[in-house]
Amino acid sequence: MAGLKYELDQWNEGVIAFDQGLYEDALEIFEPIADSAKIHFNIGVVLTTLGDFEGASAAFTRATNLDRFLAIAYFQNGVANVALEDYGKALSCFHDAFLYLRGNMVIDYTQLGLDFKLYSCQVLFNRALCYLELGEHDLGMTDMWRATREKQTKAHDMLDQALRDKGQDCTVFTVPQGVLYRPAESKVKNAKKKDYLGNSKVIAALDAKDALAGFQGKSAWQVQMSGPTNVAAVEEPRPMTPPVA
Numbered sequence: 001m002a003g004l005k006y007e008l009d010q011w012n013e014g015v016i017a018f019d020q021g022l023y024e025d026a027l028e029i030f031e032p033i034a035d036s037a038k039i040h041f042n043i044g045v046v047l048t049t050l051g052d053f054e055g056a057s058a059a060f061t062r063a064t065n066l067d068r069f070l071a072i073a074y075f076q077n078g079v080a081n082v083a084l085e086d087y088g089k090a091l092s093c094f095h096d097a098f099l100y101l102r103g104n105m106v107i108d109y110t111q112l113g114l115d116f117k118l119y120s121c122q123v124l125f126n127r128a129l130c131y132l133e134l135g136e137h138d139l140g141m142t143d144m145w146r147a148t149r150e151k152q153t154k155a156h157d158m159l160d161q162a163l164r165d166k167g168q169d170c171t172v173f174t175v176p177q178g179v180l181y182r183p184a185e186s187k188v189k190n191a192k193k194k195d196y197l198g199n200s201k202v203i204a205a206l207d208a209k210d211a212l213a214g215f216q217g218k219s220a221w222q223v224q225m226s227g228p229t230n231v232a233a234v235e236e237p238r239p240m241t242p243p244v245a
Helices: 001-021 024-031 037-049 053-066 071-083 086-099 118-135 137-149 154-164 220-224
Strands: 107-110 117-119
Touching: 001 024, 001 037, 024 037, 037 053, 037 071, 053 071, 053 086, 071 086, 071 117, 071 118, 086 118, 117 118, 118 137, 118 154, 137 154
Parallel strands: none
Antiparallel strands: 107 117
Protein backbone atom coordinates (compact mmCIF):
# COMPACT_ATOMS: atom_id res chain seq x y z
CA MET A 1 0.00 0.00 0.00
CA ALA A 2 2.85 2.37 0.83
CA GLY A 3 4.27 1.79 -2.63
CA LEU A 4 0.98 2.67 -4.27
CA LYS A 5 0.68 5.82 -2.16
CA TYR A 6 4.22 6.85 -3.10
CA GLU A 7 3.51 6.38 -6.80
CA LEU A 8 0.26 8.34 -6.51
CA ASP A 9 2.05 11.18 -4.71
CA GLN A 10 4.83 11.20 -7.30
CA TRP A 11 2.32 11.15 -10.14
CA ASN A 12 0.58 14.16 -8.63
CA GLU A 13 3.87 16.00 -8.08
CA GLY A 14 4.86 15.36 -11.69
CA VAL A 15 1.59 16.87 -12.89
CA ILE A 16 2.11 19.91 -10.67
CA ALA A 17 5.62 20.42 -12.03
CA PHE A 18 4.32 20.14 -15.60
CA ASP A 19 1.57 22.67 -14.92
CA GLN A 20 4.18 25.08 -13.57
CA GLY A 21 6.21 24.76 -16.75
CA LEU A 22 8.99 22.76 -15.11
CA TYR A 23 9.19 20.07 -17.76
CA GLU A 24 12.59 18.67 -16.85
CA ASP A 25 11.45 18.38 -13.24
CA ALA A 26 8.29 16.61 -14.37
CA LEU A 27 10.41 14.08 -16.28
CA GLU A 28 12.60 13.44 -13.25
CA ILE A 29 9.50 12.77 -11.18
CA PHE A 30 7.67 10.60 -13.71
CA GLU A 31 10.57 8.40 -14.81
CA PRO A 32 11.10 6.46 -11.53
CA ILE A 33 7.40 5.47 -11.47
CA ALA A 34 7.12 4.69 -15.20
CA ASP A 35 5.54 1.25 -14.84
CA SER A 36 2.16 2.02 -16.39
CA ALA A 37 0.87 3.10 -19.80
CA LYS A 38 -0.50 6.32 -18.32
CA ILE A 39 2.86 7.49 -16.98
CA HIS A 40 4.68 6.60 -20.20
CA PHE A 41 2.03 8.59 -22.06
CA ASN A 42 2.69 11.54 -19.75
CA ILE A 43 6.42 11.25 -20.39
CA GLY A 44 5.66 11.36 -24.12
CA VAL A 45 3.64 14.54 -23.64
CA VAL A 46 6.48 16.18 -21.69
CA LEU A 47 9.10 15.18 -24.27
CA THR A 48 6.87 16.48 -27.07
CA THR A 49 6.62 19.78 -25.25
CA LEU A 50 10.40 19.90 -25.03
CA GLY A 51 10.73 19.17 -28.75
CA ASP A 52 12.25 15.70 -28.28
CA PHE A 53 9.99 13.92 -30.75
CA GLU A 54 12.16 10.80 -31.00
CA GLY A 55 12.02 10.40 -27.24
CA ALA A 56 8.31 11.11 -27.26
CA SER A 57 7.71 8.44 -29.91
CA ALA A 58 9.65 5.92 -27.82
CA ALA A 59 7.59 6.82 -24.74
CA PHE A 60 4.29 6.43 -26.59
CA THR A 61 5.51 3.08 -27.94
CA ARG A 62 6.27 1.92 -24.38
CA ALA A 63 2.74 3.00 -23.42
CA THR A 64 1.17 0.86 -26.14
CA ASN A 65 3.45 -2.05 -25.28
CA LEU A 66 1.88 -1.97 -21.81
CA ASP A 67 -1.66 -1.32 -23.06
CA ARG A 68 -2.17 -2.34 -26.67
CA PHE A 69 -5.72 -0.92 -26.65
CA LEU A 70 -4.55 2.63 -25.83
CA ALA A 71 -5.62 4.31 -29.05
CA ILE A 72 -4.67 7.78 -27.84
CA ALA A 73 -1.02 6.72 -27.43
CA TYR A 74 -0.86 5.40 -31.01
CA PHE A 75 -2.46 8.68 -32.08
CA GLN A 76 0.12 10.84 -30.31
CA ASN A 77 2.91 8.59 -31.54
CA GLY A 78 1.69 9.40 -35.03
CA VAL A 79 1.79 13.11 -34.25
CA ALA A 80 5.36 12.81 -32.96
CA ASN A 81 6.41 11.09 -36.19
CA VAL A 82 4.70 13.76 -38.28
CA ALA A 83 6.96 16.22 -36.47
CA LEU A 84 9.91 14.02 -37.44
CA GLU A 85 8.59 13.93 -41.03
CA ASP A 86 8.58 10.14 -40.83
CA TYR A 87 5.21 9.84 -42.55
CA GLY A 88 5.50 6.09 -43.05
CA LYS A 89 5.79 5.44 -39.33
CA ALA A 90 3.16 8.09 -38.58
CA LEU A 91 0.80 6.34 -41.00
CA SER A 92 1.32 3.03 -39.20
CA CYS A 93 0.57 4.68 -35.86
CA PHE A 94 -2.65 6.22 -37.16
CA HIS A 95 -3.61 2.82 -38.62
CA ASP A 96 -3.28 1.34 -35.13
CA ALA A 97 -5.15 4.22 -33.50
CA PHE A 98 -8.05 3.66 -35.89
CA LEU A 99 -7.91 -0.10 -35.30
CA TYR A 100 -8.19 0.33 -31.54
CA LEU A 101 -11.14 2.67 -31.86
CA ARG A 102 -12.79 -0.68 -32.60
CA GLY A 103 -15.51 0.73 -34.80
CA ASN A 104 -16.47 3.52 -32.40
CA MET A 105 -16.68 7.14 -33.52
CA VAL A 106 -15.39 8.48 -30.18
CA ILE A 107 -13.48 7.28 -27.12
CA ASP A 108 -13.90 9.37 -23.98
CA TYR A 109 -10.78 9.17 -21.79
CA THR A 110 -12.10 11.50 -19.09
CA GLN A 111 -12.99 8.76 -16.62
CA LEU A 112 -9.38 7.54 -16.79
CA GLY A 113 -7.95 10.96 -15.97
CA LEU A 114 -7.23 12.31 -19.48
CA ASP A 115 -9.45 15.27 -20.33
CA PHE A 116 -9.84 14.42 -24.00
CA LYS A 117 -12.10 12.66 -26.45
CA LEU A 118 -10.56 10.98 -29.46
CA TYR A 119 -12.78 11.02 -32.54
CA SER A 120 -12.53 8.69 -35.50
CA CYS A 121 -12.65 11.65 -37.91
CA GLN A 122 -9.48 13.06 -36.32
CA VAL A 123 -7.63 9.78 -36.82
CA LEU A 124 -8.87 9.42 -40.39
CA PHE A 125 -7.90 12.99 -41.22
CA ASN A 126 -4.38 12.60 -39.84
CA ARG A 127 -3.99 9.33 -41.72
CA ALA A 128 -5.19 11.05 -44.90
CA LEU A 129 -2.52 13.71 -44.58
CA CYS A 130 0.15 11.03 -44.23
CA TYR A 131 -1.11 9.22 -47.32
CA LEU A 132 -0.95 12.48 -49.26
CA GLU A 133 2.59 13.15 -48.08
CA LEU A 134 3.55 9.66 -49.23
CA GLY A 135 2.05 10.23 -52.66
CA GLU A 136 -0.94 7.92 -52.10
CA HIS A 137 -3.46 10.47 -53.37
CA ASP A 138 -6.45 8.15 -53.81
CA LEU A 139 -6.08 6.60 -50.36
CA GLY A 140 -5.57 10.03 -48.82
CA MET A 141 -8.66 11.54 -50.41
CA THR A 142 -10.72 8.48 -49.48
CA ASP A 143 -9.75 8.85 -45.82
CA MET A 144 -10.42 12.59 -45.97
CA TRP A 145 -13.86 11.96 -47.43
CA ARG A 146 -14.56 9.38 -44.72
CA ALA A 147 -13.45 11.89 -42.07
CA THR A 148 -16.07 14.40 -43.25
CA ARG A 149 -18.74 11.71 -42.94
CA GLU A 150 -17.80 11.04 -39.31
CA LYS A 151 -17.80 14.63 -38.00
CA GLN A 152 -19.07 14.89 -34.43
CA THR A 153 -18.60 18.50 -33.29
CA LYS A 154 -18.74 22.02 -34.68
CA ALA A 155 -14.94 22.10 -34.54
CA HIS A 156 -14.89 19.34 -37.15
CA ASP A 157 -16.58 21.49 -39.79
CA MET A 158 -13.12 22.48 -41.02
CA LEU A 159 -12.88 18.99 -42.51
CA ASP A 160 -15.25 19.98 -45.32
CA GLN A 161 -12.96 22.81 -46.40
CA ALA A 162 -9.93 20.53 -46.10
CA LEU A 163 -11.61 18.07 -48.45
CA ARG A 164 -12.32 20.83 -50.96
CA ASP A 165 -8.70 21.97 -50.68
CA LYS A 166 -7.48 18.38 -51.10
CA GLY A 167 -5.48 18.61 -47.90
CA GLN A 168 -3.35 21.58 -48.93
CA ASP A 169 -1.92 23.62 -46.02
CA CYS A 170 -3.85 21.53 -43.48
CA THR A 171 -2.98 20.93 -39.85
CA VAL A 172 -2.79 17.70 -37.91
CA PHE A 173 -5.13 16.96 -35.05
CA THR A 174 -3.40 16.37 -31.72
CA VAL A 175 -3.95 16.44 -27.98
CA PRO A 176 -3.94 20.13 -26.91
CA GLN A 177 -1.80 21.98 -24.39
CA GLY A 178 -1.78 20.78 -20.80
CA VAL A 179 -3.65 17.53 -21.42
CA LEU A 180 -2.03 14.57 -19.70
CA TYR A 181 -3.17 11.79 -17.40
CA ARG A 182 -3.95 13.16 -13.95
CA PRO A 183 -4.69 11.22 -10.75
CA ALA A 184 -8.23 11.43 -9.40
CA GLU A 185 -8.71 14.52 -7.24
CA SER A 186 -10.40 12.42 -4.56
CA LYS A 187 -7.17 10.47 -4.12
CA VAL A 188 -4.82 13.43 -3.92
CA LYS A 189 -6.92 16.11 -2.24
CA ASN A 190 -4.91 15.78 0.97
CA ALA A 191 -1.55 15.64 -0.77
CA LYS A 192 0.85 18.46 0.00
CA LYS A 193 1.54 20.53 -3.08
CA LYS A 194 5.04 21.76 -3.82
CA ASP A 195 5.95 25.02 -5.49
CA TYR A 196 8.71 24.05 -7.89
CA LEU A 197 9.03 27.60 -9.11
CA GLY A 198 10.67 28.48 -5.83
CA ASN A 199 13.79 26.45 -6.56
CA SER A 200 13.85 25.83 -10.29
CA LYS A 201 13.90 27.86 -13.44
CA VAL A 202 11.47 27.56 -16.30
CA ILE A 203 12.93 25.30 -18.97
CA ALA A 204 10.95 26.61 -21.94
CA ALA A 205 9.04 29.79 -22.64
CA LEU A 206 6.39 29.23 -25.28
CA ASP A 207 5.12 31.86 -27.69
CA ALA A 208 1.36 32.03 -28.05
CA LYS A 209 1.73 32.53 -31.80
CA ASP A 210 2.98 28.94 -32.12
CA ALA A 211 -0.56 27.64 -32.02
CA LEU A 212 -1.02 25.51 -35.11
CA ALA A 213 0.49 22.27 -36.30
CA GLY A 214 1.47 21.72 -39.89
CA PHE A 215 3.79 19.78 -42.14
CA GLN A 216 6.16 22.69 -42.65
CA GLY A 217 8.09 24.84 -40.18
CA LYS A 218 6.99 22.89 -37.12
CA SER A 219 8.13 23.88 -33.65
CA ALA A 220 7.66 21.64 -30.62
CA TRP A 221 4.63 23.63 -29.57
CA GLN A 222 3.15 23.82 -33.05
CA VAL A 223 2.85 20.08 -33.28
CA GLN A 224 1.65 19.65 -29.71
CA MET A 225 -1.04 22.31 -29.81
CA SER A 226 -3.21 21.98 -32.89
CA GLY A 227 -6.18 24.24 -32.37
CA PRO A 228 -9.02 22.17 -33.91
CA THR A 229 -8.54 19.29 -31.49
CA ASN A 230 -9.62 21.04 -28.31
CA VAL A 231 -13.02 19.38 -28.26
CA ALA A 232 -12.84 17.55 -24.95
CA ALA A 233 -15.53 19.71 -23.38
CA VAL A 234 -18.13 18.93 -26.04
CA GLU A 235 -20.62 16.37 -24.82
CA GLU A 236 -21.49 13.55 -27.21
CA PRO A 237 -24.04 10.72 -26.84
CA ARG A 238 -22.91 7.35 -25.61
CA PRO A 239 -19.13 7.79 -25.66
CA MET A 240 -17.15 4.63 -25.11
CA THR A 241 -14.76 4.39 -22.21
CA PRO A 242 -11.73 2.19 -23.01
CA PRO A 243 -10.94 -0.81 -20.83
CA VAL A 244 -8.49 -0.39 -17.98
CA ALA A 245 -5.30 -2.27 -18.78
